[in-house]
Amino acid sequence: xxxxxxxxxxxxxxxxxxxxxxxxxxxxxxxxxxxxxxxxxxxxxxxxxxxxxxxxxxxxxxxxxxxxxxxxxxxxxxxxxxxxxxxxxxxxxxxxxxxxxxxxxxxxxxxxxxxxxxxxxxxxxxxxxxxxxxxxxxxxxxxxxxxxxxxxxxxxxxxxxxxxxxxxxxxxxxxxxxxxxxxxxxxxxxxxxxxxxxxxxxxxxxxxxxxxxxxxxxxxxxxxxxxxxxxxxxxxxxxxxxxxxxxxxxxxxxxxxxxxxxxxxxxxxxxxxxxxxxxxxxxxxxxxxxxxxxxxxxxxxxxxxxxxxxxxxxxxxxxxxxxxxxxxxxxxxxxxxxxxxxxxxxxxxxxxxxxxxxxxxxxxxxxxxxxxxxxxx
Numbered sequence: 447x448x449x450x451x452x453x454x455x456x457x458x459x460x461x462x463x464x465x466x467x468x469x470x471x472x473x474x475x476x477x478x479x480x481x482x483x484x485x486x487x488x489x490x491x492x493x494x495x496x497x498x499x500x501x502x503x504x505x506x507x508x509x510x511x512x513x514x515x516x517x518x519x520x521x522x523x524x525x526x527x528x529x530x531x532x533x534x535x536x537x538x539x540x541x542x543x544x545x546x547x548x549x550x551x552x553x554x555x556x557x558x559x560x561x562x563x564x565x566x567x568x569x570x571x572x573x574x575x576x577x578x579x580x581x582x583x584x585x586x587x588x589x590x591x592x593x594x595x596x597x598x599x600x601x602x603x604x605x606x607x608x609x610x611x612x613x614x615x616x617x618x619x620x621x622x623x624x625x626x627x628x629x630x631x632x633x634x635x636x637x638x639x640x641x642x643x644x645x646x647x648x649x650x651x652x653x654x655x656x657x658x659x660x661x662x663x664x665x666x667x668x669x670x671x672x673x674x675x676x677x678x679x680x681x682x683x684x685x686x687x688x689x690x691x692x693x694x695x696x697x698x699x700x701x702x703x704x705x706x707x708x709x710x711x712x713x714x715x716x717x718x719x720x721x722x723x724x725x726x727x728x729x730x731x732x733x734x735x736x737x738x739x740x741x742x743x744x745x746x747x748x749x750x751x752x753x754x755x756x757x758x759x760x761x762x763x764x765x766x767x768x769x770x771x772x773x774x775x776x777x778x779x780x781x782x783x784x785x786x787x788x789x790x791x792x793x794x795x796x797x798x799x800x801x802x803x804x805x806x807x808x809x810x811x812x813x814x815x816x817x818x819x820x821x822x823x
Contacts, residue, residue: 511731511823512630514720515622515816516713516751518736519636519643521759523615523813524650529608530567531769533601537572538773540600544593547577553773563665564703566774567642570668572597573677586670590679611650612758618814619655630820631657633716637706637741639664640698641690648692658697660716662706707741710748717749726750731823735816743804754816755806 520526534556538549555575560566572578572594573586582588622632632655636643640661647653668677676683691698699719705712713734717723722732732751736742737759746753761767808819 509731509823511821512733512752513722513728513731513823514631514633514716515733515820516633516635516716516735517816518738518742518756519634519646520638521737521761522735522742522756523652524609524611524646525759527761527763527766527770529605529610531766532608533604534773535769536604537597537601541572541578541593541597544596545578545581547581550772551577556773557775560773561775565639565665567638568665569642570665570678574668584670584672586673586675586677589677594679605649609646609649611652612813614812614814616651618817619652621814622817622820623655625817626820628657631720633658633660633720635660635712635716637662637712640700644690644692644694644698648694653692653694656694656696658699658716658719659694660699660701660712662703663700707736707738708744710745713745713749713751717751731821733816733819735810735813739804739806743806746806747804752819753806754819755809756813757809758812 517523538552541547541552542549552575555577556571559571559574560568568574573589578589578593582592619632622630634643634647634656636659638646638661640659641664643661644653644659647656647659653659667683669675670677699715701712701715705715707713714723717729717732722728729750730752733754734742734746734749734751735754735756736746737756739755743753743755761770808815810816
């Protein structure tokens with residue numbers, strides 16, 4: 447179990463938790479797979495200079511309008527489920543074509559790897575699969591060359607057509623910036639590894655709209671005790687030592703693993719960093735957008751921020767759910783997506799109430815509707 451970190455220490459503007467590597471299996475130069483970055487703990491101080499530039503602290507103390515917008519990423523600004531299931535299926539098909547290992551075996555073993563690493567987006571999946579190690583007799587160089595790189599390429603090729611923002615998101619964020627400029631900061635808060643989240647936002651063309659990104663630590667580099675070496679390409683290992691922010695000029699915050707939603711400490715850290723946690727009145731001036739009622743809406747209501755439910759992000763496609771379930775533990779599915787059509791053995795259309803144990807301040811039919819809930823101060 448990870449060592450607990452108190453909310454007080456997290457907000458003390460000290461060194462954040464160290465980073466591991468993160469990403470989704472993709473092309474070596476195009477995706478975050480195998481492109482872990484060194485800890486960003488010392489790279490950017492928390493926000494005193496930001497407050498001085500934008501007047502956030504004073505605005506929060508004396509204003510009455512919206513002071514901050516915080517949004518989830520996956521299934522809130524883009525369809526993560528469609529993107530990831532499509533790309534993973536392409537990866538499995540390519541690996542099967544190379545090795546002859548059944549897709550069902552690859553998927554089942556992937557579930558175990560994701561469980562062990564605590565993330566469905568663990569980027570070094572292929573080289574951690576037992577059937578791959580057995581097929582290549584633990585020859586790491588052959589594994590990397592003959593199956594990891596082709597699998598990564600297949601993932602990225604599939605992602606090209608599915609890693610896309612919801613249609614109204616770019617226009618809505620551009621309108622938000624045009625109307626409010628830098629007066630209202632925009633923050634991404636995600637349970638994805640920090641590096642993965644920034645890679646996705648960059649590929650989506652949305653990173654430029656954000657003032658800060660808060661994410662979890664990146665996964666560790668896999669090693670082989672028998673061979674006494676890491677199971678990654680030397681070039682990728684070098685990238686592990688490099689810091690990458692994709693040209694992002696805003697703030698980056700790496701949160702401890704135990705700050706994952708539905709715990710409140712991640713969002714509370716955002717509020718404290720922006721000095722918007724003093725009173726219920728001030729907290730209510732923060733707008734929080736998320737798709738998952740069990741995680742996002744619950745924590746928003748607990749903290750008393752204005753909570754908007756991205757209802758359009760709920761998964762209703764039985765086929766996508768089944769593809770996701772094939773390689774992911776059920777608890778990871780519910781951590782990564784709000785699933786409406788989960789009936790044993792069938793899709794079924796459950797009622798909204800069945801997946802919404804906490805009432806939001808408003809439900810959004812599209813991302814752009816969040817603009818209607820911003821209050822001028």
